[in-house]
Amino acid sequence: MAQPEAIAIGCSKGGFNALKLLLGALDPRLPQTVLVCCHTASGTGVLSGLLASHSALPVVEAVERQPAAAGTVHIAPGGYHLLLEHDQHFALSVDEPVCFSRPSIDVLFSSAADVYHTGLIGVVLTGANRDGAHGLAQIRDHGGIAVVQAPANAEAATMPQAALDISGADYCLPLEKIAQLLNHLCLT
Amino acid sequence: MPAPSLNVELERAELERAELEQIELDLFVQALKRRHGHDFSQYAPASLTRRVRQLVHAHHCSSITGLTARLLHEPDFLPLVIKGLSVPVSEMFRDPQVFLALREHVLPVLASYPQITVWQAGCAQGQEVYSLAIMLEEAGLYERSHIFATDFNPDALQRAQEGIYPARDAQLWSRNYLLAGGSQSLASYYSARYDFIKLDQRLRRNITFANHNLVTDKVFCEAHLVLCRNVLIYFSNPLQNHTLTLFRDSLVRGGHLCLGLRESLDFAPVAADFSAVDANLRLYRRSSQLMAEARDGAA
Ligand SMILES: C[S@@+](CC[C@H](N)C(=O)[O-])C[C@H]1O[C@@H](n2cnc3c(N)ncnc32)[C@H](O)[C@@H]1O
Numbered sequence: 001m002a003q004p005e006a007i008a009i010g011c012s013k014g015g016f017n018a019l020k021l022l023l024g025a026l027d028p029r030l031p032q033t034v035l036v037c038c039h040t041a042s043g044t045g046v047l048s049g050l051l052a053s054h055s056a057l058p059v060v061e062a063v064e065r066q067p068a069a070a071g072t073v074h075i076a077p078g079g080y081h082l083l084l085e086h087d088q089h090f091a092l093s094v095d096e097p098v099c100f101s102r103p104s105i106d107v108l109f110s111s112a113a114d115v116y117h118t119g120l121i122g123v124v125l126t127g128a129n130r131d132g133a134h135g136l137a138q139i140r141d142h143g144g145i146a147v148v149q150a151p152a153n154a155e156a157a158t159m160p161q162a163a164l165d166i167s168g169a170d171y172c173l174p175l176e177k178i179a180q181l182l183n184h185l186c187l188t
Numbered sequence: 189m190p191a192p193s194l195n196v197e198l199e200r201a202e203l204e205r206a207e208l209e210q211i212e213l214d215l216f217v218q219a220l221k222r223r224h225g226h227d228f229s230q231y232a233p234a235s236l237t238r239r240v241r242q243l244v245h246a247h248h249c250s251s252i253t254g255l256t257a258r259l260l261h262e263p264d265f266l267p268l269v270i271k272g273l274s275v276p277v278s279e280m281f282r283d284p285q286v287f288l289a290l291r292e293h294v295l296p297v298l299a300s301y302p303q304i305t306v307w308q309a310g311c312a313q314g315q316e317v318y319s320l321a322i323m324l325e326e327a328g329l330y331e332r333s334h335i336f337a338t339d340f341n342p343d344a345l346q347r348a349q350e351g352i353y354p355a356r357d358a359q360l361w362s363r364n365y366l367l368a369g370g371s372q373s374l375a376s377y378y379s380a381r382y383d384f385i386k387l388d389q390r391l392r393r394n395i396t397f398a399n400h401n402l403v404t405d406k407v408f409c410e411a412h413l414v415l416c417r418n419v420l421i422y423f424s425n426p427l428q429n430h431t432l433t434l435f436r437d438s439l440v441r442g443g444h445l446c447l448g449l450r451e452s453l454d455f456a457p458v459a460a461d462f463s464a465v466d467a468n469l470r471l472y473r474r475s476s477q478l479m480a481e482a483r484d485g486a487a
Binding site: 002064065077080083084085086091092093094095096107110111114117118142143 | 195455
């Protein structure tokens with residue numbers, strides 16, 4: 001099977017702790033582009049700054065019109081939706097919030113699915129609303145792989161549960177196992 | 189995991205589907221341009237695609253081609269399409285630190301002109317225009333000011349003129365107003381009725397609302413301040429440069445330009461004609477004759 005090109009991760013309530021753990025356990029040799037949408041991201045670069053020290057991969061805030069880089073974690077800035085153009089440059093928008101959220105996971109997932117098609121892994125982690133579920137379904141429709149944190153293992157179960165209900169998943173695992181899975185899918 | 193051959197099948201089907209959608213999208217954009225003169229060909233594709241898909245869904249079409257057919261054959265359909273493609277999402281005093289900077293650094297410069305002209309491009313439903321009017325009023329400058337508020341979405345312009353907004357927005361906007369250095373309470377500028385607030389219609393006295401398309405229409409005023417926030421974000425680089433050129437040509441030398449917090453001049457050649465007042469706040473000035481000459485001399 002061809003190696004995936006990108007990983008898109010969505011989370012909300014409890015997301016910071018989950019990301020700390022997950023990014024911290026990713027293999028630093030991962031060649032994939034990693035995209036992260038976390039609702040609790042605030043204004044300018046705070047979340048990326050905080051996460052950088054927990055991750056072996058470089059963590060930066062996604063910048064409008066700049067390319068998504070391989071082997072790098074890009075965090076959606078607060079207050080804007082994050083999208084990707086086909087040339088893998090970032091685009092932002094101030095379209096209406098989705099599920100009361102901007103950035104929205106659905107928006108990022110759907111746009112990433114358009115760009116990476118079958119080469120995308122979508123990951124839905126802890127969260128207290130239903131954003132991400134439709135986006136994950138779109139990733140699957142486009143032939144990508146869906147990974148959902150086991151709701152019982154999540155700080156807030158609503159979001160992973162909604163993802164399971166609406167989209168279903170190829171893998172439903174506790175957080176610690178998700179990092180192992182991603183390393184496995186992405187390096188072999 | 190599906191077997192490898194299945195995967196190849198899946199991938200081929202997926203790429204075919206994507207290509208088909210791209211063709212439909214291109215035809216839709218072409219129909220919009222040739223039939224109605226609205227040119228979206230240089231909008232940033234990712235957001236445009238998302239809006240078009242939402243239109244397909246909202247109008248219960250089975251595909252983008254279904255939208256295109258209606259666009260070509262139903263005269264009344266265009267306004268709905270424009271409304272769907274425009275994103276009139278706004279706030280009063282959005283990014284209060286920007287309005288604070290306008291109040292502290294730009295209004296004193298505006299005060300030096302006997303007549304002040306402001307162009308707010310992409311005014312959506314008017315939230316920012318009224319924010320500007322309030323600031324000019326509080327600085328004692330509004331009597332000699334005129335604001336042109338333009339957008340290409342007639343529905344949004346209509347709402348902008350009415351100045352009626354959902355009451356649930358008032359709380360955030362009041363907070364923004366105070367953070368932006370407001371000296372009263374925002375509530376002194378509106379009356380609340382049921383679920384709505386209505387802005388004081390006196391604020392409208394020096395505002396002209398007009399339909400103006402940044403892609404196809406020309407410069408129409410000589411402005412001391414151009415405010416265009418969160419519009420260029422939807423444009424590809426060449427269209428962004430085209431629009432910024434319009435703004436440069438509209439601005440007096442030394443006139444101010446204010447963009448959205450995530451927009452920048454970095455990808456536009458015309459940036460050479462501007463200098464940053466506060467790059468973080470995306471506040472620029474059109475270079476003066478002297479600065480331009482110094483630059484050309486140095487080059
Ligand atoms: C997201 S709103 C920005 C509102 C406000 N400036 C703000 O930042 O809060 C973008 C606006 O730009 C308008 N717009 C988009 N393309 C345009 C064009 N070609 N000409 C004029 N207005 C346009 C849309 O109709 C919409 O009202």
